[in-house]
Amino acid sequence: MSVLLLMIPMALVLGLGFVFAFMWAAKSEQFDDVETPAHRILFEDDKMIESVDNVKVHAKESSS
Amino acid sequence: MGQLQQNSPRIDDSYLDQENFKHLYADAENPNLIRFYVDGISCSRCVQKLESLPQTKSQIRSVQVQLGSKMAQVEISPSSNFATAAQLIRDLGFYPTPLRARTNAEDLEKISNRNELIRLAVAAFCAGNIMTFAFGVYFGLEGELKHVFDWLSFVLYLPVVTYVAWPFYRGAWQSLKQRQLSIDLPMVVASFSGFLFSTVNLIRGEGSLYYDSISGFLFLILAARFLQKSIQKKAFSDSFRHWLPLQEKVMKLGEGTRWTPVESLKKGDRILLKASEICPGDARLESVTADFDLSFLTGESCPQTYSRGMTVPSGARALSAEAVLQMERLGEDTTFGKILSEVRSGFLKQSNFMGLADRASHLLILSVFSIATVFVIVYGFWDLPQALERGLALIVLACPCAMAFGTPLALTMGLRRATQKGLIAKSADVFEKMGRIRSIFLDKTGTLTKSKLEISRSVPQTLDSDSISYVLSLENISSHPIAFALRSYLGSSKAEVRLVQFEEHREVPGVGVFGRIDGISYSVRKGLDSFPRSVALFREDTCVCHFLISEDLEENSAELIHKWKARGLEVFVVSGDQQHIVDQVAQRLGLAKENSFGNLSPEQKAEMVQKKPFSMMVGDGINDVLAFQKAFVSVAVSGSIRAAMQSASVYSSTGALAQVDLLFQVSENTLKSVNRNLWISVFYNTVGGVAAMLGFVNPFVAAILMPISSLVILVSTVWGGRE
Numbered sequence: 001m002s003v004l005l006l007m008i009p010m011a012l013v014l015g016l017g018f019v020f021a022f023m024w025a026a027k028s029e030q031f032d033d034v035e036t037p038a039h040r041i042l043f044e045d046d047k048m049i050e051s052v053d054n055v056k057v058h059a060k061e062s063s064s
Numbered sequence: 065m066g067q068l069q070q071n072s073p074r075i076d077d078s079y080l081d082q083e084n085f086k087h088l089y090a091d092a093e094n095p096n097l098i099r100f101y102v103d104g105i106s107c108s109r110c111v112q113k114l115e116s117l118p119q120t121k122s123q124i125r126s127v128q129v130q131l132g133s134k135m136a137q138v139e140i141s142p143s144s145n146f147a148t149a150a151q152l153i154r155d156l157g158f159y160p161t162p163l164r165a166r167t168n169a170e171d172l173e174k175i176s177n178r179n180e181l182i183r184l185a186v187a188a189f190c191a192g193n194i195m196t197f198a199f200g201v202y203f204g205l206e207g208e209l210k211h212v213f214d215w216l217s218f219v220l221y222l223p224v225v226t227y228v229a230w231p232f233y234r235g236a237w238q239s240l241k242q243r244q245l246s247i248d249l250p251m252v253v254a255s256f257s258g259f260l261f262s263t264v265n266l267i268r269g270e271g272s273l274y275y276d277s278i279s280g281f282l283f284l285i286l287a288a289r290f291l292q293k294s295i296q297k298k299a300f301s302d303s304f305r306h307w308l309p310l311q312e313k314v315m316k317l318g319e320g321t322r323w324t325p326v327e328s329l330k331k332g333d334r335i336l337l338k339a340s341e342i343c344p345g346d347a348r349l350e351s352v353t354a355d356f357d358l359s360f361l362t363g364e365s366c367p368q369t370y371s372r373g374m375t376v377p378s379g380a381r382a383l384s385a386e387a388v389l390q391m392e393r394l395g396e397d398t399t400f401g402k403i404l405s406e407v408r409s410g411f412l413k414q415s416n417f418m419g420l421a422d423r424a425s426h427l428l429i430l431s432v433f434s435i436a437t438v439f440v441i442v443y444g445f446w447d448l449p450q451a452l453e454r455g456l457a458l459i460v461l462a463c464p465c466a467m468a469f470g471t472p473l474a475l476t477m478g479l480r481r482a483t484q485k486g487l488i489a490k491s492a493d494v495f496e497k498m499g500r501i502r503s504i505f506l507d508k509t510g511t512l513t514k515s516k517l518e519i520s521r522s523v524p525q526t527l528d529s530d531s532i533s534y535v536l537s538l539e540n541i542s543s544h545p546i547a548f549a550l551r552s553y554l555g556s557s558k559a560e561v562r563l564v565q566f567e568e569h570r571e572v573p574g575v576g577v578f579g580r581i582d583g584i585s586y587s588v589r590k591g592l593d594s595f596p597r598s599v600a601l602f603r604e605d606t607c608v609c610h611f612l613i614s615e616d617l618e619e620n621s622a623e624l625i626h627k628w629k630a631r632g633l634e635v636f637v638v639s640g641d642q643q644h645i646v647d648q649v650a651q652r653l654g655l656a657k658e659n660s661f662g663n664l665s666p667e668q669k670a671e672m673v674q675k676k677p678f679s680m681m682v683g684d685g686i687n688d689v690l691a692f693q694k695a696f697v698s699v700a701v702s703g704s705i706r707a708a709m710q711s712a713s714v715y716s717s718t719g720a721l722a723q724v725d726l727l728f729q730v731s732e733n734t735l736k737s738v739n740r741n742l743w744i745s746v747f748y749n750t751v752g753g754v755a756a757m758l759g760f761v762n763p764f765v766a767a768i769l770m771p772i773s774s775l776v777i778l779v780s781t782v783w784g785g786r787e
Contacts, residue, residue, distance in 0.1 A: 015189055019186060022182070026181050027182075035132045040108075042108040
């Protein structure tokens with residue numbers, strides 16, 4: 001019973017935290033474009049290849 | 065798609081850095097920021113190429129792409145210029161067009177969208193948590209903990225009654241001011257009186273608390289409305305400015321011939337119009353002769369020849385290589401200018417169409433209010449506390465929440481289905497309007513007939529490769545619609561074509577193309593009279609072969625028109641083309657001569673449409689815009705100017721007449737769905753209302769019934785609408 005006195009406020013605070021996080025994300029324009037960010041994860045990272053191979057690789061512009 | 069080219073064709077972008085253009089395109093807050101519409105973007109790879117430009121080119125500081133609208137926001141480094149940015153984008157294989165700087169209206173809209181999202185998040189948080197506590201109580205929680213939970217529900221309801229319910233308060237107030245009932249009104253009454261009575265009960269320590277049910281349905285309705293709005297907007301997401309057919313710049317002659325924004329042209333300015341540019345105002349032709357395409361104004365793509373001194377109308381598209389003109393009238397003083405401004409303002413106009421769903425909800429609101437009031441008064445004489453209790457249950461339960469939720473949902477599903485079939489509707493009231501249509505007006509060119517000039521066949525049917533190569537070589541210098549038609553017709557023949565060099569190779573506007581080889585002159589010009597509506601290749605004066613120009617009707621047109629006539633609709637053909645040609649088309653479609661109208665100007669078309677009530681106008685091209693605005697429902701058929709979409713109720717992406725028939729079907733199905741939902745909510749309200757008055761309803765019952773009714777409506781909409 002006394003546990004509830006701790007858990008309920010914690011749950012509410014946690015929930016409120018998420019609401020504020022959502023508000024921050026919305027205000028910083030993160031929800032304005034929901035399509036393009038999904039494509040950004042598909043970007044190839046040429047710089048990564050360069051460091052792994054330890055060889056000078058020119059920034060590749062491969063044809064599609 | 066997009067190969068690295070170091071030397072792309074030289075296109076002059078330097079005008080972007082001229083003062084007069086910078087003030088149009090550069091962002092108001094950041095002078096190094098410019099937005100482009102980038103044609104050619106189609107996938108993640110394209111986005112990556114553009115967004116990683118800053119990594120390899122120091123002239124560009126950042127690029128941010130929006131895939132949905134194909135917009136790229138580019139920030140240049142202060143030492144560079146916009147022309148370089150445009151050229152770098154071109155080098156990647158894309159086609160950038162500058163976009164106007166962000167307007168205040170766009171910014172405000174973005175902010176209001178964000179606020180709506182935030183409101184939904186708060187509503188969900190409050191409703192969810194209130195329900196968690198309420199269910200603890202429903203399942204038998206008692207004593208001090210129950211007391212704590214109830215007060216927690218109260219605290220969580222405070223943001224609901226103030227912030228979340230705000231759009232309903234605003235909507236109810238506005239409709240009251242206009243002396244109209246709207247569905248916001250009972251929502252306001254329910255949420256506010258629910259709050260009031262529940263709080264009184266809370267303080268008393270006994271009686272029902274309805275915080276959970278009310279916050280739950282407020283959230284559901286906000287979510288349904290948000291969904292409807294975002295689906296409607298998604299179809300119209302591109303920035304419409306890039307669709308306006310008038311280009312933004314034109315070459316002005318004078319001291320320092322240079323590019324000038326169209327809007328800064330004045331009467332008396334002399335301009336040089338290049339091929340396929342659009343004349344920005346009524347202008348007097350100074351060149352000896354020039355060809356123009358007037359399809360924006362008349363819908364007909366047959367080129368017109370103008371000679372020196374004649375006035376070329378605003379909206380005419382130049383076909384000759386270069387034409388010098390002097391501006392006489394600009395902007396809204398010209399026909400085209402008037403049409404463009406109607407397009408702009410029509411887009412923002414709100415429709416005040418009162419649909420069936422709205423009127424049904426008015427009825428329900430009135431009945432619920434009156435029944436509740438009468439009940440409380442009558443029963444109150446007997447047992448006041450019980451009367452208030454049952455009255456509250458009645459209002460919460462019988463509040464037309466199911467209706468408020470069900471109608472937007474059905475309409476949204478309808479919109480989605482229409483979009484899947486290629487029909488993009490501007491708003492959902494088109495469905496109900498379609499049910500009331502009594503007459504259909506069809507534009508001829510581009511709607512009934514294919515919009516481009518096409519060659520149907522050649523005479524003789526098979527041509528030798530010499531003839532083909534001569535025709536193609538002669539037409540190589542021409543951008544006349546007939547040249548395009550010949551190129552696409554002959555390009556489709558399998559023979560290998562080699563282009564031939566002619567001497568004295570020239571295009572004579574209004575006549576044809578001429579050239580000479582080994583002393584023999586060849587030409588492609590109007591065919592012999594025995595082949596009306598044709599062009600022919602001539603060797604000296606002998607005809608080698610003919611190409612017949614077709615005006616092909618879209619397939620199935622006649623069947624569809626027959627189907628519509630069978631439903632009792634009147635069908636008319638209206639066109640700017642000559643009467644006898646329109647009559648031929650009407651005849652092939654099975655329409656009577658009285659139903660075919662030719663030689664109509666855009667204003668005359670609009671007049672005809674206005675005379676018939678409940679008319680539907682199907683057309684394309686900006687010349688139908690005036691008629692669109694007078695019609696009850698208007699359908700813009702693609703193949704021509706997409707700007708027509710801004711004033712039409714529906715845009716058909718494939719352009720086939722069959723889509724108009726599809727529109728009828730989708731509308732019928734959607735209306736059936738709306739009807740079904742209305743009946744379900746009437747049933748639910750009746751049963752629930754009676755139960756409330758008899759005292760069978762308490763918060764627990766309400767908390768169960770409400771999601772059940774919403775679920776039933778959801779299922780009925782999604783499942784019942786399947787074809």
